[in-house]
Each structure stands twice: as C-alpha cells, then as structure tokens.
Amino acid sequence: MSWQLLIGLNLFALLGISVIPSDKVKELKRFGLWMSVLLMGSSWLLYGRCEEALQEGLLFWLEEKSPFWFEMFGFDFQIGMDFLSYYLLWLSIFLIPVSILCSWESVVARWKEFLICLFLMEFFLINVFLVMDLFLFYCFFEAVLIPMFLIIGIWGSRERKIHAAYQFFLYTLLGSLFMLLGIIYIYLEKGTGNLLLLYETSFSVKEQIYLWILFFFSFAIKIPMVPVHLWLPEAHVEAPTAGSVLLAGILLKLGGYGMVRFLLPLFPIATLYFQPIVYVLSLIGIWYSSLTTIRQIDLKKIIAYSSVGHMNYVVLGLFSNSVEGVLGSYYMMISHGFVSSGLFLCIGILYDRYHSRNLFYYGGLVQLMPLYTTVLFFLTFANFGFPGTSSFVGEFLILLGLCGSNSVVFFIGGLGLLLSTVYNLWFLNRLSFGPLSSFLTANMDVNKRESLILILFLVLVFFFGLFPSRLIETVSWNVGALDYWLNDALFV
Amino acid sequence: MYGIEKDFSWELSIQGKVILFWVVLLLIFGWSWVNQTNWSFLFLNSYVVDGWVITWKVFFLFFIFFFLFFLKKEKSSFEWFTLVLLFQLATFVLLSASHFLVFYLSLELSSFILYLLVGSRRESLDSTEAGLKFFVLGSFGSILLLIGVVLCYGITGTLVFSELILWSEAGYSPPYLIALFFFLVGIFFKLGVAPFHFWIPDVYHGSSWSVVYFLVVISKIGMFGFFLRFVYTVCIIPFEWISFLFFWLAFFSLWIGTLGAVNQVNMKRLIGYSGISHMGFLMFGIGIGNGFGLMATLSYFWLYVSLNSLWILLLWWNQVFSLHKLKEFFPWFGFLLAVAMFSITGVPPLSGFFMKYYLWFGLIQIGNYLIGFLLVLFSVVAAFYYLRLIRMFFFSGWYWSGSISDSWREVGSLWFLIFVGYFSLFFFFFQKYVYVWLLEGIGV
Numbered sequence: 001m002s003w004q005l006l007i008g009l010n011l012f013a014l015l016g017i018s019v020i021p022s023d024k025v026k027e028l029k030r031f032g033l034w035m036s037v038l039l040m041g042s043s044w045l046l047y048g049r050c051e052e053a054l055q056e057g058l059l060f061w062l063e064e065k066s067p068f069w070f071e072m073f074g075f076d077f078q079i080g081m082d083f084l085s086y087y088l089l090w091l092s093i094f095l096i097p098v099s100i101l102c103s104w105e106s107v108v109a110r111w112k113e114f115l116i117c118l119f120l121m122e123f124f125l126i127n128v129f130l131v132m133d134l135f136l137f138y139c140f141f142e143a144v145l146i147p148m149f150l151i152i153g154i155w156g157s158r159e160r161k162i163h164a165a166y167q168f169f170l171y172t173l174l175g176s177l178f179m180l181l182g183i184i185y186i187y188l189e190k191g192t193g194n195l196l197l198l199y200e201t202s203f204s205v206k207e208q209i210y211l212w213i214l215f216f217f218s219f220a221i222k223i224p225m226v227p228v229h230l231w232l233p234e235a236h237v238e239a240p241t242a243g244s245v246l247l248a249g250i251l252l253k254l255g256g257y258g259m260v261r262f263l264l265p266l267f268p269i270a271t272l273y274f275q276p277i278v279y280v281l282s283l284i285g286i287w288y289s290s291l292t293t294i295r296q297i298d299l300k301k302i303i304a305y306s307s308v309g310h311m312n313y314v315v316l317g318l319f320s321n322s323v324e325g326v327l328g329s330y331y332m333m334i335s336h337g338f339v340s341s342g343l344f345l346c347i348g349i350l351y352d353r354y355h356s357r358n359l360f361y362y363g364g365l366v367q368l369m370p371l372y373t374t375v376l377f378f379l380t381f382a383n384f385g386f387p388g389t390s391s392f393v394g395e396f397l398i399l400l401g402l403c404g405s406n407s408v409v410f411f412i413g414g415l416g417l418l419l420s421t422v423y424n425l426w427f428l429n430r431l432s433f434g435p436l437s438s439f440l441t442a443n444m445d446v447n448k449r450e451s452l453i454l455i456l457f458l459v460l461v462f463f464f465g466l467f468p469s470r471l472i473e474t475v476s477w478n479v480g481a482l483d484y485w486l487n488d489a490l491f492v
Numbered sequence: 493m494y495g496i497e498k499d500f501s502w503e504l505s506i507q508g509k510v511i512l513f514w515v516v517l518l519l520i521f522g523w524s525w526v527n528q529t530n531w532s533f534l535f536l537n538s539y540v541v542d543g544w545v546i547t548w549k550v551f552f553l554f555f556i557f558f559f560l561f562f563l564k565k566e567k568s569s570f571e572w573f574t575l576v577l578l579f580q581l582a583t584f585v586l587l588s589a590s591h592f593l594v595f596y597l598s599l600e601l602s603s604f605i606l607y608l609l610v611g612s613r614r615e616s617l618d619s620t621e622a623g624l625k626f627f628v629l630g631s632f633g634s635i636l637l638l639i640g641v642v643l644c645y646g647i648t649g650t651l652v653f654s655e656l657i658l659w660s661e662a663g664y665s666p667p668y669l670i671a672l673f674f675f676l677v678g679i680f681f682k683l684g685v686a687p688f689h690f691w692i693p694d695v696y697h698g699s700s701w702s703v704v705y706f707l708v709v710i711s712k713i714g715m716f717g718f719f720l721r722f723v724y725t726v727c728i729i730p731f732e733w734i735s736f737l738f739f740w741l742a743f744f745s746l747w748i749g750t751l752g753a754v755n756q757v758n759m760k761r762l763i764g765y766s767g768i769s770h771m772g773f774l775m776f777g778i779g780i781g782n783g784f785g786l787m788a789t790l791s792y793f794w795l796y797v798s799l800n801s802l803w804i805l806l807l808w809w810n811q812v813f814s815l816h817k818l819k820e821f822f823p824w825f826g827f828l829l830a831v832a833m834f835s836i837t838g839v840p841p842l843s844g845f846f847m848k849y850y851l852w853f854g855l856i857q858i859g860n861y862l863i864g865f866l867l868v869l870f871s872v873v874a875a876f877y878y879l880r881l882i883r884m885f886f887f888s889g890w891y892w893s894g895s896i897s898d899s900w901r902e903v904g905s906l907w908f909l910i911f912v913g914y915f916s917l918f919f920f921f922f923q924k925y926v927y928v929w930l931l932e933g934i935g936v
Binding site: 138142150153161162170174185187 | 823830834837838839840841845849852853856857861864865868869871872875876879882883886887920
C-alpha cells in the first residue's frame, strides 16, 4: 500500500474534480490543493520502501507481482523504484501544489479543466517513475505531452502560444517516435521490455550504437541539447507560470532520467563510443545558451536559456564516466528543479503585478518590493551555483568528475560557469538595482500565499546546499552500479 | 428550442421502423457470429459466408446503425433511408462476393448510391459539380476494374475466386498478373489510394457532412473487407511483388495525403486528404505481407473507422448545434473531441497509438527500418494538422456549445460517441485481448 495509495489518491482527485461543477471555483481550487498536498505527504511511504531496499542491499525496490489491474488485462509489467527515480517522483509531486498555489489568482478561467490537466500530468509522471518497463515508460513519457500541450495552448497568454505549443509537441513527438522504433527492436530481439531482464542481457556493439542514437535523439530533445533546443524557450515563455514551473521543474528531467535509466546501463559501449560527440554538443550547448542568455530581454527567456545551459552540464556529468560526475548530474537535476522553477515563480509574481516580462521596463525593484528582491537574490545566486546553495554541490561534483575524465572538457565547461555568473548577476542587477524605472508604480510586495511558496523553495535550496549527504548517500549505491556497468564495458 | 420534436412517434416514423429493422438484423447476424456454425459457399461458389465475412458484416451493421441516429438532421430523410438500405444490401453482397460478376454488380450498385448521395444537395453548385465529377471518375475506375475482370476471364476462363486461386498457385504468367493489376487499380480507385485519389478532395468538398461520413467510414468498410479477402486469398502473388507494389502505393498516398492536408483550410478537404494518408498506412500494413501484417492492417482499419467516425460526427454535430445557438456549455463535446484528436495523432495511452504501433512492429519484424523512419516523419507531419483541430476548438476560448435534448435520437447519438470515445480512451487496457483475438482469427 504505498504506490497504490499514490495512484488511487490521484485517480480520486481526478474523479472529484470532474464531479464538482465548474462554476464552483473556490471549492475546486481547495479540493485540488488539499488533494495534491495529501499526495505529497503520501509519497513519503515510497521513501520508506526504497529505504528498505537499500538496507537489504538491493538495487531496486520491486513489486513482486504486477498490479492486479495489469494482470486482469493481460499485462505482465514490472513496478519498481530506487532512489534515482524516487527523488524525481517526489519533485514532480511537490511541484503540483506549488503550481496550483501560484496560479491561484493568475488563472482566471476554466479552473476545472486546468486542475484536470495538472492531475493528469501528475498521474503520468508518477507512472513514468514507477514502471520498470521500456514500453510503459515510453507510453507515459509521451502521454505527458497531452496535458502540457493543453496547458500551454489554453492558459498561455499571447498569440505566440500556438506556435510554442506546436513546437513543444512536434519536437518531442519526433524524438520519442524514433525511440519507439528502438524499443520495438529491443522487444523483437530480446522478447521483453522488462528493465531488470534487459540489464542482464547485452547487445552487440553494432546494435548498441544504432539503438543509442535512437534513444539519445529522444532524450536530447527532451533535455534539450543544442540543435534541438528551440522548443524550450518558446514553450517556457508562452506557458502560464504553472506550466513553466512544471516544464522547468520536471519535464526536462525526464530526458536526464531516461539517460540514467536506459541509455547508460543498456548501451554502455555505445555510451563510451559516443562520449566525445556528446561532450562537444554539450559544450556548444553551454556556451551558446549562455551567450544567448546574456542578450535576452524577456525575463522568462533568460531563465529558459539558462536552463538549457544547466541541463547541458547535466549531460556532461552523465557522460563523464565517473561516479562523481553522474552523482553531480543527478544532484544538479534535483537542484535545478527547485531553482529554475523558483525563478519562474518569481517572474510569474512580477508578471501578475506589472503584466510585462520585458526587462527594459524594470529597474530598481528593490525599492518597491524588498522581500521579493531578497528571494530573487538568493535564487539567482543559487542559479549560478553559489557555495551554500544546492546547485553548487551539483556543479562541483560534475566538475570533479570531468576533471578526472577529460581535462580539456573540464576547462572549457568550467569557463562556461563564469558566463553563467555573468548573466545571472546582469539579470539581477538590471531588475532590482539602479534607479527606479518610471514604468513601475507602487505595488504590493509578495503576499502570504506567494511568500509561502517562495520560503519553501528557499528552504529546499539551502537544505540541499548545506546538507547534501543524505541524497548522495541514498543515490550513490545505484550510481555506483551504473559506473560498474560502464567500466565493465571498457574492458570488454 | 431545438430538440423538442412533436412530429415523432414510434408508430408513424419511418425512422423508427428502419431502426427496428436494423436491430433485428444486428441480432440475427450477431447470433450467427457468436455461433459460427453454418459457413457455406452458395450459388456455385460465388457467394461465401464464413467467419471473416460475418465479422465484417456485424461491424458494418454496428456503424451504420448508429449512423441512422444522426440522420435525423438531414432534410430528406425518406430518400436517405431508402438509399442507405440499398447500400447495405450492396455492401453485404460485396463482402460475400466470391465471383467477379457478383462483385462487380454489387460494387456498381453501391457506387450509384454514392453518386446520388454526393449530388443530393440540388441547390448547391458544389454538390452538383462533385456529383458529376464523382460519377465520371468513378465510372472510369469501374471500367478499369472491368478490364481486369475481362482479361482475367480471357486468360483463365473462369470468374469464380475458388478456381482463380488454383491459377494463382499454379504460376504467375505476365498476362494474368496484368489482369490482376488492372482489377486492383480499380479497387484502389474506389478506396482512394494515391495515385488514384483525384476525385477525393473535390467530392468531399461538395458533399454534406452526412455524405462525407458515409464516404469516409461506411463506404470504406465493404470495399476494404472485400479487398483484404481478395488480396490474401486470390492474389497469392510472390511476396516481393506484392510488397513492392503496396509500398509504392503507400508511399504515394502518404506523401499526397499528408502534404495535401497540411495547409488545408477546408475541413472536408482535410478529411479527404487525411483519409488518403490513412490509406497509405493501411497499404504499408498489407505490404508487410505476413500474418502479423494482416493483423496490423485489420486493427488499423477498425481503429481508423472508429476514430474517424468520432471526429467527423463531432464536427458535423458541432455545426448542427451552432446553427441553433444553444448557449449551455456542453462538456462532452470538448472531451470527446480532445480524445479523438489526440488519439488519431497517435499519443500513447489512446487507441490511435496502437494502430501505428503494431504497424511499426510489423515493419521492424521484417527488417524494413527505412519505411519505419518514413512513417515516423509522416506521422509527425500528420500530428500537425490533427492538432490544428484542437487549436481551433480550444486555444482561442471555446465557442462550441450545446446541450442535447432528451429525444432518444440525440441521446442515442451521444451514447454512440461516448462509447467510441471511451473505447479509444481505455483501449490501452484491453488491447492485448483484441490482438490475441485478431491473431487467433487470422490463424497466425
């Protein structure tokens, strides 16, 4: 009764929302909020299950048999988790109440449909991290497109949103259909999509290389890497605040999760074979996106492009062929989930007040909204990995891994961090300091609801920045296994 | 207010009688389908009744039965019912035909009904043009088909399929292949497979919504059922030849259908082009050539039929309702439309994903990766124009509205749509049973 409770609660929430009439907005909001908070609470049960598995020295916590409805319908799918999937699952469950709270006043119409989309997304995300099966992973990985497409398209603000929603949908569809071909090949070749069985088998070098390309294309679009990153700034900018929070917070991590879970362990030889080109692509991504960020004037685009840079760091770490690098990447993913979604929240708050995202209209905000600026200050510093914040741990570990693996990449990537500092400080400085912009009128500082979310984010950022050991201890066992597979491949 | 019909009662309405008649038919066929005992070849082997045929007929009856609920919205419903009854007769003979002349006569009967229906909006210039075009081009297709039949008779001296099978097994003389080719071209003409698709956009453009639905869904069932049986029994042509032919046809259809639909602003033309591209997918399924390919084709066809009926009927319904300016919010419409469009785009948990999934499965099974990649590209382009419907109806504030009256016709229509929508939504859970059933039925 752990994951069953989670899925059951989620379905109950969906049912409840569809039963409540759409004109009772207040009840709808409260019901959605409390259900999502309840879900957040019950996700701790899964932590216990993962902990037990860790104590017993197992790589995964597994459900012994398929859930009854799968059996009833003739499937045999494996349900299981480890800490790698647990933290991401927790992150996605955590972001749902946050996105409900941050849209409390900014979303004015169609709350019922909005909540249905959010809980549908939560349902798919929970399932993505729960299943240990290639085919089911694919299904839920792609199903997330439906609610997100609707969220961007219906609750987005400008006309450009149609373009953005299309780009988001079509890019991801293209990539994941290529992955589907790979999955079908694996099914036909090995006769199963069960990950545990697949980890025991191995593919020939040629197969690995082709399958790696198919899978990597999909995950690279999702993460996103540079030639296929164009959907991300568009989608972030046009989505409502809740959509941006979810996109930055969890959807980008699906790509990283796919790499950790499928790409590295299933195709270790191809991973090493393609390491140089991935390095090059990531370095181009880091430098290109950082340089692009510096000259952006749309507040959301700044954060969006900086996300591209940070996620490319994640890719660098994942392919660094070292325990530290992969650990750092994972830490970075979690930390980026707080930091960038926190920054999107901040921009959403600003947008609610002044209805503009153009940087030129802002300036001297600290005189009007001191509390807000304080939070923004910390989050911006966290975004470029200031020591004491959660990103620092991730970046440090990634650089540590790279240092052992390839010193040239270490050097170029490390210089990219400097650029990250530049644009973050530039952003903070132009927004908050200097003379007060004539476009700004006196407005309310953050209210109780907003400060509640922001304080939550700050606590998380500092907690994971100051006490990284818990996460690292729990995850390192699995990452170690991953590294073992990779090194095993080296000596084939 | 729309929906309160005073002129209707069970005793007087022709619609009631016809629907009752259909219920009886459905029961009879359903019964013989479940029992599956009395298969036979009638009339000197020219009329076949077996499990395959009965299954197709039951499904055909199901779709035509619910079509009748929607028909109320047409003006001249008396003629409609006569024609639909005749069409059903033609389709039943068509599905059972095992003789070239039986086939040709039933095909012509059904084609004539379609010509009449397309040209039935007398006051509209488009409709007249469409009817004329359809008649001329359709006759052209029939003549090609007839040439094939004549050649076949000249070469083999028989018109019965069971004897032609012997010829096919004996060897493949070039004239015989040419005869079959002409015959197949005629069928491709009727199905609207590129490069024999010219009539589709104009004809759909000129037709009313009910006729579009009839052309896209109902007229395809009989034709395709016969076509599959013919290909898999009579045309046991060498595998390379068959896959070569079908892959090229499929490629043309996908190319023309997909690219034609991308910038299409007229909804009926869009439906026509998307139908062509679906025919392309189906041809790929046949081109796979083995039993698995047949299974993929069958599942693709039936899911195509259900999804197309869902979205076309919804669009039709939306138009009828918006004429009546009902203000009440109608959530079923939005929900079902979203399900239909995301499903036909091919997003996983919905049924539209599985129809493509098994096609890919078959293609990769025979090692045809290149075509797999091609299908990926085409389905991404297709996603673009299916999503456009979502955009139209949702992204700029939804203006669709309506409620249903409590007349049993409206309720019946809605229940049909809800059934098909939920079928698509929950197909994920019982897809394995469907495919096991299909595979057993085919005998793989």
